[in-house]
Amino acid sequence: MSGALLTALLRVRAAQEGRAQRAARFRHLHIADEPLVVAAYNLAGDPASPLGIVYGTDRERPCFRVAPEPRNRDIRFRLLNTFFSDFVAYVDALPEGDPPQVIAGNQATLDYLFRIGDSVRFLPVGEGVEPETVLGGRHLVRLVERRQRPGAATAVALTRDLAAHWITGQSALEDAALGPLLAWIDPPEGQTGRGAAESAEHTGLPVGPLPKPEWDEKLARLITKFNEARDGATDPKLVSRLGTPVKRMVRDALMESWDDVWRGLDLLVDLPEAPHAQERWAEDSEDWAAWRKYIHVPEARLARKTSARAAVWQLGDREQAQRRVEAQKIVDDPLKFVAAVADGLALSGLVVSADPDRKIVPPGRKNKVSRPLFTLSLERPSPLPLHTEVFWLDRLACQGRIVEMTMSPPRVTIEIAKGTRRTRGEDPTFPRLGREARFTTLDPGQDWRIKLPDADEVWTHSHMVPETQAVADQDSDFVPQLPDGDDA
Amino acid sequence: MSTDEFEARLEAFRGDLPAVRPNARTVAAALDTPDCRRRRILEAASVDKSELARHLGHPIPAAQSPFALRRGNLFESAVKENGDAHLIAELRKQIDLPIPATRHKDLSSSRARTKGLKEMKLRAKETQAALSLLLSEDPYAPNVLDHAVTSLEVGGSTVYLEQDALAHYTGNKLYVVEIKSFPVINNQVDPVKLRPATRQAAVYILSLQQTLARMGHSPEKVATDAVLICPRNYDLTPTSATLDTRQELRGLRRQLDRAASVSELEALLPQGLTLSAADTEHCAEAVEQLPNAYRPACLDSGCELAYYCRSRARDAGETVALGTPVRQAFGPVDMIDDVLAMADSGIAPSRYEQDLAADLIHMQKLYRAAGGGAA
Amino acid sequence: MESIEGLSARINQLQNEANEALARGDVDALTRIREHLQAAERQRNRVWEEALASASSPSPPHSPGSRAEGPEESLPVVTPTTARDAVRMALTDVGAPLDPKQIQLWGTAKYRTSFATSRAVYSLRRDEQRAWRQNPDGRFFYICPAISHDTLAPARAALTVSTWDDEDRILSPYTPRVAYLKLVLATAAAVKECPAAGPGDRRQLEVLLAKLARPLPNLPPRLADPAVVGEVAESELALIATADEDIRRASLERLAALSDEQRLFGQPLKVHSTSRRHA
Incomplete structure (x- = not known):
């Protein structure tokens, strides 16, 4: 992972100073004008039994929905239908060309939203399932799935992005919890990162989707009372009235999560946006537009699971996208560049000799080709060995090789082999004599734009499989307990 | 020192702290951190580590939610209801259990219905009797054993393990069945859940192999494939899969061999050392005499002392508290103060670190020039 | 005869x-x-x-206890009024030892009774034996535990009725499976017999049949066709019924040698006495 040495040092520094250290000067994530913030709690043990969801595009106006007994199908679907109805409304209200952006506190919440969407997206409409629920489920799955592609921003796990912009004085494992992470980046007045983080661990509640077991113990008592009182009835008014204690408890917890997510979002928004983040967002927009068009075709088929062929394609695409994002971050952000230098993935130096018009006849060829040559004076010997392929950060299409290097004085000579032609009616630019030039070994990928997958390759797989009881009730409360100490 | 003497010594060491009985999960987890002697000794002495953590001022929060527990129980009872109907159905699918082979025995309590360790030992005996009958290929011997108890030798002490179920039919192997309530969704299992389940299955298989060996039967009769039964998709309908545990078994056997033998643990346990529930300071002193190996992964490993050990590591300013990659980035320099001294001065503690020190000070210079610093 | x-x-x-x-x-x-x-x-x-x-x-598959076929006037369906009566009716309907959960499922589906809690069924065992001791002839029947074929001890989660033949109250290693299959057959028969009129009745039984049939092999899920399900259950039952009976019969002599109380309620086990205290 790039930036390892710098990250290590920054963790040590942060631990000593009691405060997180910056890992970026820019924000490498586009934030939409009105993103949808979501936090949710699940009933532990079940794959998709939502206790409560809080969501909205306005910090001051959270929508909170609760299912006081999410194992009951009627009660659960009342929550799901309401949530998805609002979700689809949010998606439809977006201006043309703007994709949705779902912001969750952590990756686990995104995975959870995926499961919720997955559990409803193949259900037949009717029997308590609204059409928006099925449609919303499909959108949600699509949004979260896309996140697997490096650089995509339609679904955001705040812990990951915050940790990419700030380095805390705790371990990466501990950074996965939003409360402690925020405590390091923005500790309360008078507290150290460590103190605030430990306090958050101890008294705070997780951002989701799983609460703490002690909290669950209390909740379990309230839910049992609720179930006894309603005695099997699921009438909405009755459920609402009797479920008030559960609702209060879940809402209080989720409001903490809500506040934390917005707090984290504020920290990110405060950073200026990196140029390439906007470019990647444009790709997200194109992808979403294609999805919108596709999903509304009546015979649209959806894969339940990625086919092997599609998986191979996706993997290759992801690797390429990962390299590209890394390269773009280095271009955009001086701190990221420093991290890359420390890892031996980049170098920077003063151009002491420049020959942009150089032409030679390469071995085995007949004609002369353009091979500009540049020599850089470095502060320290080049970490990149001879013959390494490098890319010029000012114009990533400009690619070359290190053909010569000296230790003392530390210098490298780079011969450019690609990106020497006129493109779009413009002459190519090159490193200038007397100026600083930066190069990286990270291959930004041949093509800028992501290749949109053929609809057939990724999405078409099998017929939709109706599953009427995909989300079914628990059995009744009867749990056979064999009696102890029966006299014989 | 004989095993019995050492066991007595361990009991004395435990002092007035409550004892706790290990299970397959804790055995598997303990074997995962073989280099932490502190953990090994405490577990060999059956110390209730969560009580100990509480006494040390760093209690670990409860591990399992009541809802998860309940779902686990509900699923298990769904699998076992109607005379193991679903269990048998899945066994027919996975190991071709023949239709007439549905003879069932419940070993969930001994005939004497005692409690505690005595009960486990009795159940282990009854399990052996049932296994003996089963392996003798008696046509009426029960071939689906519920809640069988087998034993495992770990570092000189005997651990009794309660299995979910064992299944066998004439001419075939003995299978371990594990019932878990994490779901299989769209034919995929969360790998985070699958690995510990496979490890646990391996512990059960190993235990069964040892039990068979003790009975004079070949351990080869135990299948290395375990049958896993878990819910399919979003409800409680059971489905099943086989888990190939060969790799886990190899790893476990290696760890068991390497696991501190009685003499090794003996050497690490200072004479006369005891834990005391009453005196926190004394307790901490005693614990500190046992060498540990804290790293952040301990927080996820199921060891109840993780928060305590972390607190000590953080107080001491050890880089390992920041994660293994951080610890490894600076060679032998393992304290926060020393790393920063190196980065600030460019001076290395020894000539081997000179390059590193030069890199650090240069990198720090670039970092600050580029606008880096505190949040 | x-x-x-x-x-x-x-x-x-x-x-x-x-x-x-x-x-x-x-x-x-x-x-x-x-x-x-x-x-x-x-x-x-x-x-x-x-x-x-x-x-x-x-x-035709004929589950014990079901109404006789023929032109005789059939009695109106009697609904159990007490917990013990409900247990007896369930056991008699199926004709094999059942566990409390199975009894509850059957009772709810067939008679629409809801057993207050499992407690009611469990406490029955204790109460029944006490009542017997006080006055063996005081009741027409007693709910008894099934008797393990090897130890003659009371089984943990299987109930029988005192009026049954000794043989039918014994539990062999096959009996749990046999009882399950008989429960399936009884449910299938009940579905067939149930008049289509009365909206809730038949549906409950069909749901129960589908649930019980789920672990049977080669059946599509959510199937509630009594003929198909019955055939599968019947064919498996045919394979194991004889062995089950043989084992049970083999214990008859030993059972008959016990006292009256032990014959009905099982032989208590000797508690092992050891001097070692557990850890």
């Missing part, structure tokens, strides 16, 4: 007595008479089956 004529005459007489008891609202008498009536009907059905089998035409 009685002749078929004797059986038929007795059955007729019992039916008359039952009608009279019903007319005067004597529930206890009705309960007792019904017990005898069903036992007699079972005997008669066995005679019929043997006759049919020897005439080598397949006899």
Whole structure:
């Protein structure tokens, strides 16, 4: 992972100073004008039994929905239908060309939203399932799935992005919890990162989707009372009235999560946006537009699971996208560049000799080709060995090789082999004599734009499989307990 | 020192702290951190580590939610209801259990219905009797054993393990069945859940192999494939899969061999050392005499002392508290103060670190020039 | 064994007595008479089956305790009024030892009773034995635990009725499976017999049948077709029924040697005494 040495040092520094250290000067994530913030709690043990969801595009106006007994199908679907109805409304209200952006506190919440969407997206409409629920489920799955592609921003796990912009004085494992992470980046007045983080661990509640077991113990008592009182009835008014204690408890917890997510979002928004983040967002927009068009075709088929062929394609695409994002971050952000230098993935130096018009006849060829040559004076010997392929950060299409290097004085000579032609009616630019030039070994990928997958390759797989009881009730409360100490 | 003497010594060491009985999960987890002697000794002495953590001022929060527990129980009872109907159905699918082979025995309590360790030992005996009958290929011997108890030798002490179920039919192997309530969704299992389940299955298989060996039967009769039964998709309908545990078994056997033998643990346990529930300071002193190996992964490993050990590591300013990659980035320099001294001065503690020190000070210079610093 | 004529005459007489008891609202008498009536009907059905089998035409699956086929007036369905009665009816309907959960499922589906809690069923065992001790003849029947074939100890989660033959109250290693299959067959038969009128009744039984049939092999999920399900259950039952009976019969002599109380409620186990205290 790039930036390892710098990250290590920054963790040590942060631990000593009691405060997180910056890992970026820019924000490498586009934030939409009105993103949808979501936090949710699940009933532990079940794959998709939502206790409560809080969501909205306005910090001051959270929508909170609760299912006081999410194992009951009627009660659960009342929550799901309401949530998805609002979700689809949010998606439809977006201006043309703007994709949705779902912001969750952590990756686990995104995975959870995926499961919720997955559990409803193949259900037949009717029997308590609204059409928006099925449609919303499909959108949600699509949004979260896309996140697997490096650089995509339609679904955001705040812990990951915050940790990419700030380095805390705790371990990466501990950074996965939003409360402690925020405590390091923005500790309360008078507290150290460590103190605030430990306090958050101890008294705070997780951002989701799983609460703490002690909290669950209390909740379990309230839910049992609720179930006894309603005695099997699921009438909405009755459920609402009797479920008030559960609702209060879940809402209080989720409001903490809500506040934390917005707090984290504020920290990110405060950073200026990196140029390439906007470019990647444009790709997200194109992808979403294609999805919108596709999903509304009546015979649209959806894969339940990625086919092997599609998986191979996706993997290759992801690797390429990962390299590209890394390269773009280095271009955009001086701190990221420093991290890359420390890892031996980049170098920077003063151009002491420049020959942009150089032409030679390469071995085995007949004609002369353009091979500009540049020599850089470095502060320290080049970490990149001879013959390494490098890319010029000012114009990533400009690619070359290190053909010569000296230790003392530390210098490298780079011969450019690609990106020497006129493109779009413009002459190519090159490193200038007397100026600083930066190069990286990270291959930004041949093509800028992501290749949109053929609809057939990724999405078409099998017929939709109706599953009427995909989300079914628990059995009744009867749990056979064999009696102890029966006299014989 | 004989095993019995050492066991007595361990009991004395435990002092007035409550004892706790290990299970397959804790055995598997303990074997995962073989280099932490502190953990090994405490577990060999059956110390209730969560009580100990509480006494040390760093209690670990409860591990399992009541809802998860309940779902686990509900699923298990769904699998076992109607005379193991679903269990048998899945066994027919996975190991071709023949239709007439549905003879069932419940070993969930001994005939004497005692409690505690005595009960486990009795159940282990009854399990052996049932296994003996089963392996003798008696046509009426029960071939689906519920809640069988087998034993495992770990570092000189005997651990009794309660299995979910064992299944066998004439001419075939003995299978371990594990019932878990994490779901299989769209034919995929969360790998985070699958690995510990496979490890646990391996512990059960190993235990069964040892039990068979003790009975004079070949351990080869135990299948290395375990049958896993878990819910399919979003409800409680059971489905099943086989888990190939060969790799886990190899790893476990290696760890068991390497696991501190009685003499090794003996050497690490200072004479006369005891834990005391009453005196926190004394307790901490005693614990500190046992060498540990804290790293952040301990927080996820199921060891109840993780928060305590972390607190000590953080107080001491050890880089390992920041994660293994951080610890490894600076060679032998393992304290926060020393790393920063190196980065600030460019001076290395020894000539081997000179390059590193030069890199650090240069990198720090670039970092600050580029606008880096505190949040 | 009685002749078929004797059986038929007795059955007729019992039916008359039952009608009279019903007319005067004597529930206890009705309960007792019904017990005898069903036992007699079972005997008669066995005679019929043997006759049919020897005439080598397949006899239809006939679960013990179900209503006799024929032109006789069938009694109206009696709904259990007490927990113990409900347990007895469930056990008698299925004709095999059942666990409390199975009893609850059947009772809810067939009789629409809801057992307050599992406690009611569990506490029955203790109460029944106590009541027997106080006065063995005080009740027409007692709910008893099934008896393990090897130890003759009471089984943990299987119940029987005291009026059953000894053989039917013993639990062999096959019996849990046999009981399950008989429960499936009883449910299938109940679905077939249930009048389509009355919206809730048949549906409950079908849901129960689908649930019970889920672990049976080669059946599509959510299937509630009693004929198909019945055939699968029947074929498996045929493979193990004999072995099950053999094992049970082999324990009869030892069981008969016990005291009356132990014959019904099982032989208590000796508690091991050891001097070692557990850790």
